[in-house]
Amino acid sequence: MNTTQTSPNIPIIYEDNHLLVIDKPAGVLSQEDHTGDPDVLNLCKAYIKKKYNKPGNVYLGLVHRLDRPVSGVMVLAKTSKAASRLSYQIRKRTINKTYWALVEGQTPVFGEWVHFIEKDNHLNTVKAFKSPKRNAKESRLKFITVKTNDNFSIIEVDLITGRPHQIRVQFAKEGYPLWGDHKYGNPQSARGKDIALRAVKLELEHPTTKELMILKAPKPTGQPWNMFEY
Numbered sequence: 001m002n003t004t005q006t007s008p009n010i011p012i013i014y015e016d017n018h019l020l021v022i023d024k025p026a027g028v029l030s031q032e033d034h035t036g037d038p039d040v041l042n043l044c045k046a047y048i049k050k051k052y053n054k055p056g057n058v059y060l061g062l063v064h065r066l067d068r069p070v071s072g073v074m075v076l077a078k079t080s081k082a083a084s085r086l087s088y089q090i091r092k093r094t095i096n097k098t099y100w101a102l103v104e105g106q107t108p109v110f111g112e113w114v115h116f117i118e119k120d121n122h123l124n125t126v127k128a129f130k131s132p133k134r135n136a137k138e139s140r141l142k143f144i145t146v147k148t149n150d151n152f153s154i155i156e157v158d159l160i161t162g163r164p165h166q167i168r169v170q171f172a173k174e175g176y177p178l179w180g181d182h183k184y185g186n187p188q189s190a191r192g193k194d195i196a197l198r199a200v201k202l203e204l205e206h207p208t209t210k211e212l213m214i215l216k217a218p219k220p221t222g223q224p225w226n227m228f229e230y
Contacts, residue, residue: 004047008038013073013215018082018208020044020060023217024074026194030065044076063087064095067165069180072099072199072217077207085207090162096203097159099167100146102196102224103176104185107153110144115170117163125183126165128173139163141170147228152179154228156200167197179224196224 002012008028014021022044024030029039045058060076061083077083089095115128116136129136140160147154153176157167168184171177177185179196198220206213219230 004043005050006038006043006046008043010040010043010047013217014213018078018206020048020076020078021202021215022074022076024066024071024199026069026071026198029068030074031062040074041076048078061086064090064162066199067168067197069195070197070199071194071220073202073215074199075202075204075215082207086204089204093160093162094205096201097162097199098201098203099157099159100198100200100220101155101157101167101171102179102220103153103155103171104151104179105153105176106148106150107143107145107155107176110142112140112142113170113174114138114140115173117166117169119164126163126169128169130173137161137163139166139170141167147230149227152224152227154225154230168195196220 004010004012008025010025011023013023024040029037031041032039041060041062045060048054048060049058059080060078063075063077063083063086066072066074077086115130116133117126117128117139118133118136119126142158143155145153146156159166168178168181172184181195200217200219202215204213
């Protein structure tokens with residue numbers, strides 16, 4: 001697999017003249033913030049600038065984000081036209097996003113949950129409610145349980161809406177916090193900047209060819225996933 005040859009190094013899943021699809025490492029920001037830590041957008045711009053010997057500023061559109069502790073498939077647009085068309089698909093909810101998560105407890109075999117999520121921009125947290133609430137947005141997902149043991153479950157989640165921290169807060173609200181998620185789980189179980197959440201598949205229409213694209217990242221390995229065999 002090709003990589004960006006940056007620090008940190010980022011695996012490239014797919015690339016053409018319009019798209020750059022990467023496997024975002026856990027712990028790396030999607031976009032720069034006040035910390036000054038490395039971020040996907042600037043690292044990938046540096047990769048394009050070097051690989052194609054581009055003078056001046058490099059255009060790269062950030063059409064969606066993954067939370068810092070989350071890894072997996074992330075799509076960036078190499079042209080403004082591609083960015084506009086991908087953003088349209090996101091608004092129309094025609095891009096399908098699939099995640100794997102490892103959560104505490106034994107989840108149902110399958111389920112579809114609807115909550116109403118309210119964001120606190122100051123604290124960068126969200127709250128989930130089971131009934132409609134002013135300023136809270138409807139948030140919907142479906143899931144199936146892939147593996148389970150006495151204490152944990154691996155779930156596959158189809159994200160229908162794309163709200164901030166949606167998977168994390170919805171599963172915590174139902175009593176199944178994600179492994180390592182000190183923000184919405186047990187603060188005493190914090191395990192650094194990684195949580196057990198990975199974007200494993202993205203389905204979209206190519207912005208110019210209109211071809212259906214199914215973009216996949218490898219299934220997660222290492223701790224805590226290695227407590228299961230799959």
